[in-house]
Amino acid sequence: MLIDGILLNGSVKKAISGRIRQKIFLRELDIKANSIAQEQDGMCLSTEYINANTQMLWRCAKGHEWSTTLYRIKNMRRWCCICQPDFLKIPEYPRGLELDIYYPQYGFAIEIQGKQHEQYVKHFHKDLEEFET
Structure with missing residues (x-):
């Protein structure tokens, strides 16, 4: 060449x-x-x-x-968390925790409760400060 x-x-x-x-x-x-x-x-x-x-x-x-x-x-298949249906939002989590699996054709969603919702897990959070906010 x-x-x-x-x-x-x-x-x-x-x-x-x-x-x-x-x-x-x-x-x-x-x-x-x-x-x-x-x-x-x-x-x-x-x-x-x-x-x-x-x-x-x-x-x-x-x-x-x-x-x-x-x-x-x-x-x-996650898009705008602000526009998502209200029943997919969980109010106890002000940062907008989303339910994990959504079946719009059946009208329900599923949340798989992982430890990342309650404690810092490096895989899910950029840093400890981001998790604590």
């Missing part, structure tokens, strides 16, 4: 092609984020996708803005 007249060896070619594939993959996920948001009549306000656990900024059709991951939007 020649770049600017320089002959590249196999390992350099692999590194360059790997970076190109990664950029294409990230661009495709960026497009996917916007497509998913448009399906909800909303917008993805973040300008780049980094990885599945990176917070991105979203806006729903009613103008509410929040941060969450593409994974949560795409795979867990």
Whole structure:
């Protein structure tokens, strides 16, 4: 492979092609984020996708803005927590605890009570301060 007249060896070619594939993959996920948001009549306000656990900024059709991951939007099918039906909200949790499984066709939801609701668990909370607020 020649770049600017320089002959590249196999390992350099692999590194360059790997970076190109990664950029294409990230661009495709960026497009996917916007497509998913448009399906909800909303917008993805973040300008780049980094990885599945990176917070991105979203806006729903009613103008509410929040941060969450593409994974949560795409795979867990969570959208605007402010617009969700009232019966899915649990008032004892002012940060908007959501029920875990929602069956709109049957009119009920299920909450699986994990320890992350009562104590700090690194997997679920950014840091201890975020959990305590």
